[in-house]
Amino acid sequence: MNDVKQTIAFRLGTLGAVMQERFASKIEAYDLKPKHVGLMAALKSGTVAASQQDLAARLGVAPSLVVALADHLERLGAVERVRDPGDRRRQTLTLTEHGAALLTRCAAAAGELDDEITASLAASERAALHDTLGRLAAGVGLPS
Amino acid sequence: MNDVKQTIAFRLGTLGAVMQERFASKIEAYDLKPKHVGLMAALKSGTVAASQQDLAARLGVAPSLVVALADHLERLGAVERVRDPGDRRRQTLTLTEHGAALLTRCAAAAGELDDEITASLAASERAALHDTLGRLAAGVGLPS
DNA sequence: TTGACATCGTTCATGGCCTGAATGATACAG
DNA sequence: CTGTATCATTCAGGCCATGAACGATGTCAA
Numbered sequence A, B: 001m002n003d004v005k006q007t008i009a010f011r012l013g014t015l016g017a018v019m020q021e022r023f024a025s026k027i028e029a030y031d032l033k034p035k036h037v038g039l040m041a042a043l044k045s046g047t048v049a050a051s052q053q054d055l056a057a058r059l060g061v062a063p064s065l066v067v068a069l070a071d072h073l074e075r076l077g078a079v080e081r082v083r084d085p086g087d088r089r090r091q092t093l094t095l096t097e098h099g100a101a102l103l104t105r106c107a108a109a110a111g112e113l114d115d116e117i118t119a120s121l122a123a124s125e126r127a128a129l130h131d132t133l134g135r136l137a138a139g140v141g142l143p144s
Numbered sequence C: 001t002t003g004a005c006a007t008c009g010t011t012c013a014t015g016g017c018c019t020g021a022a023t024g025a026t027a028c029a030g
Numbered sequence D: 001c002t003g004t005a006t007c008a009t010t011c012a013g014g015c016c017a018t019g020a021a022c023g024a025t026g027t028c029a030a
Helices: A007-029 A034-045 A052-059 A064-075 A097-117 A125-140 B008-028 B034-045 B052-059 B061-076 B096-115 B123-139
Strands: A079-083 A091-095 B079-083 B089-094
Touching: A007 A034, A007 A097, A007 B008, A007 B034, A007 B096, A007 B123, A034 A052, A034 A064, A034 A079, A034 A091, A034 A097, A034 B008, A034 B123, A052 A064, A052 A091, A064 A091, A064 A097, A091 A097, A097 B008, A125 B008, A125 B123, B008 B034, B008 B096, B034 B052, B034 B089, B034 B096, B052 B061, B052 B089, B061 B079, B079 B123, B089 B096
Parallel strands: none
Antiparallel strands: A079 A091, B079 B089
């Protein structure tokens, strides 16, 4: 035996891909992709106003990608770009009210997804999974 | 709150991406990508000889991608293509000894990864995670 | 002040991965 | 034998993400 498919890493990888896919189709109606949601979520939890470079580092993507994501979100009216008066090179991204509303709907979509996939799990099991995943995410340096 | 990032779906998605990435860098030395390993694993667990169409369906990818993956694995000597004598349209893929050896090394790499990310988890917690992920994978129709 | 150098956001060309349509070979039903 | 379906393969194209430029701005030292 000693099967790759019996591995936590492999299962996380494949399950993660499926989740991304399903989540993407759920938020498609809002003209959003998972990365857009990730960016908005980072903006919401950010206490200080975030520069695009900061966000790129937090999300683990290239700065040029943040530009594209922000462009799209700005076009949707979900995000505003403001020049930092203290350092005029920086663009400060902030979530608009509409952006916050969108984010709420995405959270609801993710919640539905949770319910769907954990339907066959006991409540305690689901809670344990939630907790463990949070610890793992923190362990690999993902923003919580 | 009601944060997207607190969601099981979102955490699975991001963690899965990280895992894929890390696994990819671990097997890079063997000139393999995660999808190659997925294909080999499907071959190993397949009881009956698998046609490429079957494999495409099992992996959830387009048949044309299986062609590319099989091409690469064949070049590495990990896989053999044999015409099905019963239906000469079909190519039957089988894992060679070298392929099996490669797969074992990939399983070892995934095992290391498991140890790394679950280092801060109790043994019981890790076992529970492994079990729950298995159930989830089965729930979304992933081959186990 | 001025000049050298770093940093930010942006654009652009490029590469990788995957798909869907077209093709040729083979199977099979009538 | 003929028409249709199924298989593997090829190929062109799309999408996503990156890295290398570039212009604008900031910083620091002389």
